[in-house]
Amino acid sequence: MKNLHILIAAFLMMLMSGSGLNAQITSSTFEISKNLDVFATMYKELNNNYVDELNHGELIKTGIDAILEKLDPYTVFISEAEIEDFNFMTTGQYGGIGALIHQQGDYIVISEPYENSPSMKAGLMHGDKILKVNDRDTRGKSVSDVSSVLKGQPGTRLKILVERSGEKAPIEIEVLRENVAIPNVTHYMMVDGNTGYIKLSGFTQNSGREFRDAFLKLRENQGMKSLIIDLRDNGGGLMNEAVNISNFFIRKGEVIVSTKGKTPDRNKAYKTFVQPIDTDIPIVVLVNRYSASASEIVAGAMQDLDRAVVIGERTFGKGLVQNIIPLSYNTQMKVTVAKYYIPSGRCIQAIDYGHRDSTGNGGKIPDSLINTFKTRTGRLVYDGGGITPDVVTEQPMLSNIAISLLSRYLVFDYANKFRREHASIPPAGEFQVTAGIYADFVEWLQDKDYDYVTRSEKMLDDLKKTAETEKYFSELKAEFEMLESKMKHNKQADLEKFGDEIKSLLRNEIVSRYYAQKGRVEVSVTEDPEIREAVKILSDQQKYKTILSGTTAKDTKS
Numbered sequence: 001m002k003n004l005h006i007l008i009a010a011f012l013m014m015l016m017s018g019s020g021l022n023a024q025i026t027s028s029t030f031e032i033s034k035n036l037d038v039f040a041t042m043y044k045e046l047n048n049n050y051v052d053e054l055n056h057g058e059l060i061k062t063g064i065d066a067i068l069e070k071l072d073p074y075t076v077f078i079s080e081a082e083i084e085d086f087n088f089m090t091t092g093q094y095g096g097i098g099a100l101i102h103q104q105g106d107y108i109v110i111s112e113p114y115e116n117s118p119s120m121k122a123g124l125m126h127g128d129k130i131l132k133v134n135d136r137d138t139r140g141k142s143v144s145d146v147s148s149v150l151k152g153q154p155g156t157r158l159k160i161l162v163e164r165s166g167e168k169a170p171i172e173i174e175v176l177r178e179n180v181a182i183p184n185v186t187h188y189m190m191v192d193g194n195t196g197y198i199k200l201s202g203f204t205q206n207s208g209r210e211f212r213d214a215f216l217k218l219r220e221n222q223g224m225k226s227l228i229i230d231l232r233d234n235g236g237g238l239m240n241e242a243v244n245i246s247n248f249f250i251r252k253g254e255v256i257v258s259t260k261g262k263t264p265d266r267n268k269a270y271k272t273f274v275q276p277i278d279t280d281i282p283i284v285v286l287v288n289r290y291s292a293s294a295s296e297i298v299a300g301a302m303q304d305l306d307r308a309v310v311i312g313e314r315t316f317g318k319g320l321v322q323n324i325i326p327l328s329y330n331t332q333m334k335v336t337v338a339k340y341y342i343p344s345g346r347c348i349q350a351i352d353y354g355h356r357d358s359t360g361n362g363g364k365i366p367d368s369l370i371n372t373f374k375t376r377t378g379r380l381v382y383d384g385g386g387i388t389p390d391v392v393t394e395q396p397m398l399s400n401i402a403i404s405l406l407s408r409y410l411v412f413d414y415a416n417k418f419r420r421e422h423a424s425i426p427p428a429g430e431f432q433v434t435a436g437i438y439a440d441f442v443e444w445l446q447d448k449d450y451d452y453v454t455r456s457e458k459m460l461d462d463l464k465k466t467a468e469t470e471k472y473f474s475e476l477k478a479e480f481e482m483l484e485s486k487m488k489h490n491k492q493a494d495l496e497k498f499g500d501e502i503k504s505l506l507r508n509e510i511v512s513r514y515y516a517q518k519g520r521v522e523v524s525v526t527e528d529p530e531i532r533e534a535v536k537i538l539s540d541q542q543k544y545k546t547i548l549s550g551t552t553a554k555d556t557k558s
Contacts, residue, residue: 097180099124215278216277239294243272257269284534285302303387304343
């Protein structure tokens with residue numbers, strides 16, 4: 001502790017020299033010095049006098065997190081133990097077994113082995129309940145606890161003891177950890193004779209190369225004449241990869257995104273830097289509320305430059321740029337250093353973290369501060385909250401019974417049962433949940449617990465409580481009882497009423513047991529209303545050009 005004052009002095013010297021200051025201490029520097037001195041003195045006395053031994057690492061980490069919590073949620077401290085997870089976010093690679101896991105009761109369960117992953121090669125299956133890892137009991141452990149044990153140095157082995165439905169005794173499976181690479185392009189295919197489809201799930205290293213390879217294969221080998229780029233649920237990643245992918249369709253020398261920060265070196269314009277591969281192919285970009293960051297750069301640039309029609313929901317609205325700053329002892333800090341602006345000049349950041357409300361939450365940028373911008377052809381676009389699509393769609397809400405079946409893993413468990421009983425199914429795009437399969441599912445549910453409360457029942461219950469509080473209930477008791485009787489849900493009736501919705505969930509889950517993640521994508525393509533709308537617009541070049549020229553009002557689909 002006696003060296004803390006020396007460290008503070010050293011810190012101040014670095015601060016002044018790094019900022020180009022003279023030896024004269026500014027008011028800002030004095031404020032830092034004073035508060036660091038208070039902190040050092042407080043911590044020294046705490047260490048000297050507190051009744052129990054202090055966990056210094058944990059306390060300091062708590063202090064760091066508390067400081068950063070006052071800023072935006074993207075400015076974070078990355079401890080040495082978290083470096084592997086962070087590397088995965090930027091490279092899409094990690095050492096491990098290659099499987100998604102979830103918690104079901106007291107145990108962690110294999111949700112889905114990645115295609116061609118170590119877990120799949122070793123024979124791990126959907127629904128396998130992990131009992132032990134290297135003879136260590138996993139009962140009661142969290143997903144993060146088990147995940148950290150499953151990850152590790154490529155080339156090392158681990159033993160996993162699993163309980164599998166249909167097997168009398170637990171099975172021990174040895175898995176060789178490998179360098180697992182999660183593809184950015186989840187799947188690509190032809191939707192019809194003319195329209196190609198590329199699902200882009202991330203913007204880690206090499207996403208541009210993966211996207212280019214998929215595009216060229218569709219165009220050169222399968223005769224693609226128009227393209228759907230699916231950025232839904234894509235939370236973003238590396239900004240330079242967003243520029244690379246935009247560059248494939250936008251001529252050389254165009255500004256795709258600009259950054260503006262506190263210091264001049266943060267103010268940069270990122271332009272397309274090579275010749276594009278196709279500036280003419282008609283394109284639709286699909287987005288939703290979970291499309292963020294790099295996804296919004298691509299969608300926004302394509303919209304601002306009138307290069308593609310954007311379809312879907314308003315995007316997340318993350319217009320903040322982070323840089324990684326290395327710290328001592330192999331730690332790092334991810335710091336928000338700038339905001340980014342797309343070609344029209346608009347920033348799409350939705351939350352103002354600099355001005356928090358009384359609860360400490362950043363507020364949405366008010367309508368009064370939202371500005372109007374224009375695309376290259378003069379279409380009106382707006383800042384202050386993500387990308388608003390050219391064709392806005394609404395996602396249908398799942399029924400209460402479907403939510404219950406999903407949250408209780410009953411659709412998941414039935415798909416595992418189906419896989420054990422059926423060696424094969426037709427190709428992913430052709431497989432259907434027949435009346436016979438659905439009847440079997442309904443029969444299988446008979447002894448399962450999946451009760452639920454509908455939204456209408458919840459609202460009626462709230463109204464009843466309010467009426468009781470306000471002393472009106474006795475007068476309205478008969479009416480309430482009549483409404484309760486009519487509104488009370490019937491599970492068997494709901495299984496029939498929402499049968500098509502539940503069949504779609506079953507189809508997606510069953511197909512994944514045979515065709516992995518690619519199968520899920522192929523199934524969704526055949527049922528997706530937004531993809532159907534995209535195909536419709538791409539098939540009608542007059543409508544496509546009309547939307548991009550701004551000569552008609554934006555469409556709204558429900």
